[in-house]
Amino acid sequence: MADKIKNFFKRKKVDAKFKLAGPGHRLDSSSSSFESNRSKTSYAPPQRIEPTIATRQAAEAALARLNNQKKDTPFNTSLAAIQAQVRRELEAEKKDGGNNNIPEYRKPIETELEASPLLAVKGVYFRCPMISEEVLPKEEWRGKIKTFLLEQLEEERGLTACLMIHSCNYSRSKVTECMDVLCRYLDNIIANPTEVKFHKIRCQNALFKDKVEPIFGAVELLYAAGFRQQEIDHNGTLEQFWVFDVANVEGTQTLEFLRDALKSEDRIELEVDRNIQVLSPAQAAKRIELPNEFYAISPEEIKKEQMYRTEAMEKQMQLRTKAMREKDELREIRKYKFALIRIRFPDGIYLQGTFSVYEKFSDVLAFIQENLEHDCPFIVSSPTGHKYEVADHENTLMHLRLVPATILTFQWDPSIAEEITSVTTTYLKPEVMMLIQSL
Incomplete structure (x- = not known):
């Protein structure tokens, strides 16, 4: 049995014993007053201490070293350099016998495309941390x-x-x-x-x-x-x-x-695998179609509804109010179960991930952060130029109308933009950049 399942069973049994033990009771009045006073004591977070002059000087020295390192050993993120590196790795794999040294759960899953070869993503894949690290389709x-x-x-x-x-x-x-x-x-x-x-x-x-x-x-x-x-x-x-x-x-x-x-309705949950892809501008422009797994209804139902909507479009546009159009827009969004999010960086590279439509915008921000080379504050904007604020972070992708696919624009926070660009012009981690697809 997996350790995580064992821990789950153990935790449930401990909870059950705790409940069956009955309500707690006080041993004496003095301990009662002590517990009462302790519970009323408010927690005061420690105050932030300003860095000393020595600390600031050390930070400036570290920044200078980073500048020198950048000049001596730059990381070439040009598309040609990345493709050359990928070719070298593929040739090395062939010499070593292909995928023999790669764990089974890390090997790519071979699938046949049922639709256009221009699919933005081949499908939707999931992880199940409680069982294993494999990445598989839901079925x-x-x-x-x-x-x-x-x-x-x-x-x-x-x-x-x-x-x-x-x-x-x-x-x-x-x-x-x-x-x-x-x-x-x-x-x-x-x-x-x-x-x-x-x-x-x-x-x-x-x-x-x-x-x-x-x-x-x-x-x-x-x-x-x-x-x-x-x-x-x-x-x-x-x-x-x-x-x-x-x-x-x-x-x-x-x-x-x-x-x-x-x-308690506990269940073994599946997590949507981000299926990370890194695309050049030309690739991002070509790959526009979504696989059937993204839809909450069957492809046949989609085609029928599209035919009906095409026939009635002119009449509907004449008769519908703004509220009615918004209602229809929400109905359209609810056809989808997943969203394809692309983040466009200033260097023209796109980072792509798959999300559930019910995930929060904070999950998109976390996805971006974990793939950035530098842990610095940044801003994400919508295709219309809206800059997402803290109030948007807890909203779902469906609520923000980022379904079924959208392109967000990345930029460093203005407060640190000048400093970070003076140190580096790269955005994504080198190992993430290696995922860029060949033309």
């Missing part, structure tokens, strides 16, 4: 997550079943309905532990067959809660039942723990 991750959780059942059946229910079923409404029924089964036994009628679930019961049985992981949760399948006489006919036996669990506390774990 492949779904299969791997199921396999991974099935392997954990013997070691921790209850929590694994909860993860299976919330991670491996993709209709949230059906998962919610199943969760409500399972919680009702558990609550009935917790409230009436000796009531026999609550100990049996008929497998042919319509509610069980429609809401519980089809959900992946539901029967595993029943097993962890002390239920076992048995044949029982029902109106003169032997039928399958799930029957609860308190001997299969450590009291009703286990049922409370499973109910709370189920309601």
